[in-house]
Amino acid sequence: DSYDMAEMGYADWGGGPVGEHASMEGMAGMHTTPVSELTADPDRTADVRATFTVRREDDGGYTVNGTSPGPLLEATLGDLVEVTLVNDNVEEGTTLHWHGVDVPNAEDGVAGVTQDAVMPGEEFVYRFVADQAGTFWYHSHQVSHEQVRQGLLGPLVVRPEQTDQGVVDEVAVIHQYDEGPTVNGESGVVASHAQVGQEVRLRVVNTDNGVNPVWVTGAPYRVLAVDGTDVNQPDEVTGDAYAVPAGGRVDLGFTVPRDGVRVDLGGSAAMTFAGDPTGGTQAIAPDSYVDLLSYGEPADLDFDPTQPDRDFEYTIGKKPGFLDGMPGLWWTVNGHLYPDVPMFMVSEGDVVTFAITNDSDDAHPMHLHGHHAVVLSRDGEPATGSPWWTDSLEVGVGETYEIAFVADNPGLWMDHCHNLPHAQNGLVAHLMYD
Numbered sequence: 108d109s110y111d112m113a114e115m116g117y118a119d120w121g122g123g124p125v126g127e128h129a130s131m132e133g134m135a136g137m138h139t140t141p142v143s144e145l146t147a148d149p150d151r152t153a154d155v156r157a158t159f160t161v162r163r164e165d166d167g168g169y170t171v172n173g174t175s176p177g178p179l180l181e182a183t184l185g186d187l188v189e190v191t192l193v194n195d196n197v198e199e200g201t202t203l204h205w206h207g208v209d210v211p212n213a214e215d216g217v218a219g220v221t222q223d224a225v226m227p228g229e230e231f232v233y234r235f236v237a238d239q240a241g242t243f244w245y246h247s248h249q250v251s252h253e254q255v256r257q258g259l260l261g262p263l264v265v266r267p268e269q270t271d272q273g274v275v276d277e278v279a280v281i282h283q284y285d286e287g288p289t290v291n292g293e294s295g296v297v298a299s300h301a302q303v304g305q306e307v308r309l310r311v312v313n314t315d316n317g318v319n320p321v322w323v324t325g326a327p328y329r330v331l332a333v334d335g336t337d338v339n340q341p342d343e344v345t346g347d348a349y350a351v352p353a354g355g356r357v358d359l360g361f362t363v364p365r366d367g368v369r370v371d372l373g374g375s376a377a378m379t380f381a382g383d384p385t386g387g388t389q390a391i392a393p394d395s396y397v398d399l400l401s402y403g404e405p406a407d408l409d410f411d412p413t414q415p416d417r418d419f420e421y422t423i424g425k426k427p428g429f430l431d432g433m434p435g436l437w438w439t440v441n442g443h444l445y446p447d448v449p450m451f452m453v454s455e456g457d458v459v460t461f462a463i464t465n466d467s468d469d470a471h472p473m474h475l476h477g478h479h480a481v482v483l484s485r486d487g488e489p490a491t492g493s494p495w496w497t498d499s500l501e502v503g504v505g506e507t508y509e510i511a512f513v514a515d516n517p518g519l520w521m522d523h524c525h526n527l528p529h530a531q532n533g534l535v536a537h538l539m540y541d
């Protein structure tokens with residue numbers, strides 16, 4: 108019962124058993140490129156090797172090697188990463204998806220699409236080359252609206268070969284557990300070891316289902332990177348918050364002044380750097396936000412999005428119908444209820460554009476697997492700042508975003524809302540290479 112296929116009706120619809128392996132065989136009419144063609148060179152020795160044992164704990168939460176968030180997985184650009192997933196006792200099975208890393212399709216960890224869910228006592232080895240430096244995360248992609256929310260996730264950082272030795276590099280994983288909002292699994296205000304005068308790169312990962320605003324008190328900051336991609340010539344920001352979409356990441360840069368810096372993360376959790384300039388009181392977010400549409404300086408793209416080979420519309424709505432046999436009001440893509448959403452078909456090398464329109468009464472953080480897309484416009488207003496590369500794009504009520512990417516990663520890819528209950532309720536489509 109992967110949320111994508113079985114749980115959403117695919118196994119019922121395609122003939123596989125719901126609740127067990129959502130197998131490829133269960134997906135009538137679909138195919139993927141064989142694993143052997145897509146995994147990293149089997150003869151190459153891994154540079155980073157880890158075993159991640161996943162457990163469901165007595166309190167219902169999920170852990171990776173005994174903790175949630177799971178361990179920080181760190182690699183250097185170009186490393187071959189090999190992670191062995193061991194399912195200790197997760198009855199409905201589990202997988203690992205490398206959110207934001209454009210891995211080969213067979214390594215994408217989507218149960219029912221790129222692999223079977225890994226059942227208790229089973230293992231699965233993921234191998235991929237970390238060919239983009241940036242901030243990413245991993246999480247289950249099986250019954251993910253439950254497993255992710257209950258903690259089956261962790262951070263993944265790929266650093267460039269040359270790192271700036273003086274910079275304090277920290278990760279802040281925001282997650283709301285049943286007990287409340289946390290940063291790196293701790294509630295309240297967490298102190299960093301950074302010292303006065305040091306430069307900080309804070310890698311914020313939003314693992315929740317909704318936007319988390321983050322804001323910096325005590326120093327100006329820069330948005331160094333978004334969704335694992337550096338911003339070109341980021342402007343200095345003072346007083347504005349940054350809205351991190353569900354699934355999205357932002358790297359914030361600042362220098363710690365004498366009175367310290369406080370970074371509020373989602374409004375309840377915070378991190379302090381050499382003191383708390385608010386005296387421990389700040390809780391209210393500024394009401395203005397950095398707008399990436401005009402942030403930073405333009406730079407050339409390595410492709411021309413003005414003459415796309417494919418030009419798709421992805422319009423999100425809602426209508427009554429049946430999903431997995433259940434009557435209800437379900438999300439639709441171009442008027443179709445899942446799983447009867449036609450696939451977006453591309454050929455390798457195509458320049459692809461999507462106009463994503465939100466014709467519903469709720470915001471949708473849209474996540475495209477296997478690719479990063481650049482934002483061209485919002486509501487007809489062209490992007491004028493740094494190329495805004497994203498894999499997790501918040502599309503607000505009534506908004507239309509035009510995005511573009513090169514179809515350079517063959518396979519069958521999900522394109523879904525990362526408010527995971529929305530995905531469970533049908534906000535899913537697929538991109539497929541012919």
Ligand code: C2O
Nearest residue numbers: 204206354474521
């Ligand atoms: Cu982070 Cu399809 O998910």
Ligand code: CU
Nearest residue numbers: 471524526529
């Ligand atoms: Cu949604």
